[in-house]
Amino acid sequence: MVGLDKETRQMVLETIREYGRKHLPHAKLIELDSKNEFPVDIMKDLYDPNQVACNLIMIPTKYGGLGGNSYDIYRACEELARIDLGVCTSVFATFLGMDPIFVGGTEAQKEKWIKKIAESSCYVAYGATEAAAGSDLLHLKTKAERVMDGDKIVGYTLNGGKMWITNGGVAGVYTILARAPKGVSWFVIEKGTKGLSSDKHEDKHGIRLSDTTPVNLQDVFVPAENLIGEVEGKGLRQAQAVFGYTRLMVAAMALGAGWKAIEYAVRYSQQRKVGGQPLNTKQGFTHKLIVPFAARLEACRAYVEEVAHRIDGGEDGLQTEGAIAKMLASETGDAACNSAIQAFGGNGYVREFPVEKLKRDIKITCIYEGTTEILQLTTFRERWQANINAEGKFYDAIADEMTALNAKDPGVGAGAAATALRALSAALKACYEEKLTSNQIAHLKLGELMAFAETAAAFCRAAAKPELPESASFGRDAWRAMSRIHAAHTASWIASEGLELVAGCTAADASGLADTLDFKAVARAQKAAVADMDLVALELVRVFKEEEIAG
Incomplete structure (x- = not known):
């Protein structure tokens, strides 16, 4: 897949950065975090085609999008995660929610639904997870029963419940995994469909700016043309097919948050003095708390980019590579955020300073889209x-x-x-x-x-x-x-x-x-x-120069 040219990609990334600088400083983020509310106005801007349009990055141009490839989306996910992982999760969920349509939908279904999502700038929710079916979707209990008109299947009635659904309370379109007579299958359901509802927004440890709710389906009628691929029983194969890509994107999100924590720690180390010397001059600080995680995150980046280029080159079956990328990037990012708190000392433990929130947010990357x-x-x-x-x-x-x-x-x-x-x-x-x-x-x-x-x-x-x-x-x-x-x-x-x-x-x-x-x-x-660690420590200080860090 060709993707964006370098100039367009840089413009998209800079637009995301500039929006974050202007509208989402740490003081604003921690205010929204404390309220545990989905930031409607912020997300509206991010989805506005005349402002940021980050929802259009992965949509092909023929359906009204920008036509980004895996490499482009990795770069965008990392940039969004550097601003806020909850906001990034909401955007990623829209990407994820469209995946069943991209992978398994007929051309007519793609033409209808992907175009509609692009034109309406709506959020999309990916409804797979259930109480007894997280990583193991074989235990899925949501059922899709056929609705017949004589010998013809005219639709399905869905009953069941989903949990931990990002955008569950705000989505305009839902892709729902359910057990049909011939096997697990994906269905597209629009907001407002009778019997489709969501419960309260979860009170989460982190990513509190993302909307996360249970989704209930009670006698929800879905027309037969909304069965993705129009053939029952292909849902698990379709879900598995995108793991290489989706887990790569979570790895990118962990890169963003992990690197942001390192950046804060390096900047802080130049103003905080111990024994009359800045912390960044002390190996006990840099070589224990900073440099090892910087090196490992860049190793993860090299792997993410290698796999992204393979996906964009048309290679299939990279689920293991996606698992490796997410596993090490999320664990390394989590460790980097933890070390950043240690680097800040007591300041790292209070919400006035940003590393406290980063640590709460990044933990989810070790859990969703497959636990470590x-x-x-x-x-x-x-x-x-x-x-x-x-x-x-x-x-x-x-x-x-x-x-x-x-x-x-x-x-x-x-x-x-x-x-x-x-x-x-x-x-x-x-x-x-x-x-x-x-x-x-x-x-x-x-x-x-x-x-x-x-x-x-x-x-x-x-x-x-x-x-x-x-x-x-x-x-x-x-x-x-x-x-x-x-x-x-x-x-x-x-x-x-x-x-x-x-x-x-x-x-x-x-x-x-x-x-x-x-x-x-x-x-x-x-x-x-x-x-080598001495060299890297000096380079980090050169790149991330001293600046005041506070709420």
Whole structure:
């Protein structure tokens, strides 16, 4: 998919930034947060085609949109999340709500509904989740019973309830997943349809500016032409088909909020003095609370961009890649926000300063669109099978790629990434030979380690390119140093965690694995890591200069 040209994309992103600067300073955001209200006027502006029009980014031009692709939408989601994750969630929910129509709808349905959504600037709600059906939609209880006119199906009567539905109380269009006679199916329902209702807005821990409600369906009649795809039983396949894309967008949102927290912490560190010196001059501050998360978030960015370009190139079946992107980006963003509170000290714990709200908001990225644990299991299952199909050499092949890259460009950490990948391969072999995957904890841990390894490889590929990516905020030397930092940490993390996992899951003596994991190579990979962190710390101060931070 072609997407926006660079000039148009930059204009869209700057429009979003400028709107945030003018209309959504922290004082306004915390006021709205305390009221726990959906900001109708703000969202109206964001959806107004004459102002921001962020709802039109993903809609193809032939349906009245801007025609953005996955890369464009990732950039927009990140920018919106830097302003407010609740507002971003509401916009993302409109994107998500249209996905069943894009993926499974007939051309006539797309022409009708996508055009209507674009022209009316309405919100869309994606109605899949139920009390007993979150990540596991097989337990879906909402039913769609056929309404017949002789032998002809003229419509469906839907009964059931949905929960945690973003835009549930404000949407103009709902896409609802229900169990029809021939299987789970998607339906389009308009606001005002008899029997469709929403309950009160949830009193949430974070993202309080997004509208989140239960949605009830009581004898809701839906015309047959509103069955997406006009064939029953394709709903689960349609839902699964977009996970690669939708989870990538949540990763982008975590990038935005995580980086905003780091930015605040770096700016604050230049004005806060301890022992007569600014905090940013102290390694105990920068190297513990800031730099590791900056490097890991940029590794996640490299992976997000790699996957986005693959999606835009027409590649299908990237659900595992979407899971990896969301898993590590959301956990890293959450950790970055937590460290930002620590960086602010007592000021970070009060609502006058913005990092407190960022920490409350970002936690949801570890939960919605698949919890971290579900994504670890998803990643493990798919990559474990891929490794078996490759006769135990799946990650060895990527390690060989990294070794070759290191020979051409030793300055991006590809040698350390190769060490990490070989250590992961050794841990997988030990788990296979000792039959340790009967322990579910092994699935979770291995899924996590796979995410670290694959993002390290992606970052090395990106950092070795002669040109910085369009999204880069830093100089080339610092960005390459970030790649080296992430690769070195990944090598150490996989080797140590892999050893602990295997030794902990077996009653046999696992000490021999230490040699297989090659801790000598891991040690070599750590060379000059502190010097790299020094370089990155200085670059962060150069980019995020001192400014007053308060409500």
